[in-house]
Amino acid sequence: SSELTQDPAVSVALGQTVRITCQGDSLRSYYASWYQQKPGQAPVLVIYGKNNRPSGIPDRFSGSSSGNTASLTITGAQAEDEADYYCNSRDSSGNHFAWVFGGGTKLTVL
Amino acid sequence: QVQLQESGPGLVKPSETLSLTCAVSGYSISSGYYWGWIRQPPGKGLEWIGSIYHSGSTYYNPSLKSRVTISVDTSKNQFSLKLSSVTAADTAVYYCAREVVAAEGYYYYYMDVWGKGTTVTVSS
Numbered sequence: 156s157s158e159l160t161q162d163p164a165v166s167v168a169l170g171q172t173v174r175i176t177c178q179g180d181s182l183r184s185y186y187a188s189w190y191q192q193k194p195g196q197a198p199v200l201v202i203y204g205k206n207n208r209p210s211g212i213p214d215r216f217s218g219s220s221s222g223n224t225a226s227l228t229i230t231g232a233q234a235e236d237e238a239d240y241y242c243n244s245r246d247s248s249g250n251h252f253a254w255v256f257g258g259g260t261k262l263t264v265l
Numbered sequence: 266q267v268q269l270q271e272s273g274p275g276l277v278k279p280s281e282t283l284s285l286t287c288a289v290s291g292y293s294i295s296s297g298y299y300w301g302w303i304r305q306p307p308g309k310g311l312e313w314i315g316s317i318y319h320s321g322s323t324y325y326n327p328s329l330k331s332r333v334t335i336s337v338d339t340s341k342n343q344f345s346l347k348l349s350s351v352t353a354a355d356t357a358v359y360y361c362a363r364e365v366v367a368a369e370g371y372y373y374y375y376m377d378v379w380g381k382g383t384t385v386t387v388s389s
Contacts, residue, residue, distance in 0.1 A: 190311075197360055197382050198311065203375035204367065224292035241311055245374050251332035252324035254301070254364075254374075 157181040158231045159257035161241075166263040167232045175227045175260045177242035185226035186248040189218060192239045192259075201240075202227055229262075237264045267291040269361050269380035277355075277387050283348040287361030288341075294319050294388060295339040299364035301376065302335060302346045304357040312357075316364055317344055335351040351387045 159179040167173035177187050186205060190198035200209050202218035215230045226246075229236055237239040239259045273285035287300070292298065301316035315325035317335045326335045329348070337344040349356060362376040 186373045188373075190376075191344075197379040198376075199379070200375060200377050203365075203377070204369065204373040205371075209377065243311070243313075243376070250324065250327070252316065253326065254316070256303075256313060258309040259310045 157244075157246045157255045159187075159242055159244065159255050161257040161260045163258070164261045164263065166265055167229070168265050169234060171233055172228065172230045173262065174231055175240050175262065177225045177257045178223055179244070179255070179257075180223055181244045181247040181255060182220060182223050182225050185244040186212075187218070187242040187244045189225075189227045190241045190243070191236075192241065193237075194258075198241060215237060215250075232262075232264050234264050237262055267363065267378045268369045269378055271359060271361050271380045271383040273339050273383060273385070274311050274360075275384055275386060277385060278389050279352055279387055280350055282299050283346070283355060283385055283387075285346045285359055285383060285385070286343050286359075287345070287362075289367055290342070292363075293339075294337060294344065299366070300337070300344045301362050301364050303360045303362060303376075304355075305360070305382075306354075306357045311360075314346065314348075314359075346369065356385065356387045358384050 189202040302314040
């Protein structure tokens with residue numbers, strides 16, 4: 156099966172811009188979706204498709220993709236954005252109904 | 266508003282079968298969508314377990330396929346997970362989620378609604 160690779164940890168100063176990346180072969184075939192998870196809570200979808208935000212997600216969250224890399228950008232990070240972020244996509248290696256998740260990136264807002 | 270709620274035993278003995286149910290409210294499972302199970306061991310990342318289509322077609326993580334069964338009960342508007350021969354490595358928070366397949370000239374996939382999760386500990 157495919158794998159998605161994320162940096163384990165990233166930090167950003169309050170109000171600055173941060174990019175969280177996700178790499179994997181499946182991203183050449185499928186768009187990544189991104190999830191925010193705060194301690195003790197379920198994941199919440201923040202970006203899907205080319206660059207779509209569910210209702211209620213602030214517009215400081217945006218997504219992009221190039222080749223085998225997907226990126227989640229937070230423009231003007233806020234303290235409440237401190238969380239774990241996971242990417243996922245369908246698996247392109249054989250079973251296209253399967254899903255693969257990245258290992259997650261812990262975002263610290265300084 | 267679509268809501269998902271996991272339920273089941275919080276403690277399972279090694280070698281036994283873990284059984285969980287995900288109750289769906291605010292949407293009829295028989296109307297469509299895929300429905301999935303995802304788990305998260307303590308302090309670790311998310312792992313997809315498997316999915317079921319409203320028609321009953323199932324898709325499993327190859328690493329768990331031999332032990333997993335997912336079923337749907339449209340009359341109760343819920344779907345279920347069974348994981349057999351559990352070990353301590355199966356200790357995790359188990360989530361259910363709705364999976365979306367959308368098209369805008371291209372297909373894209375995401376999980377838009379998640380349950381709050383239920384903690385399952387495997388221990389004697």
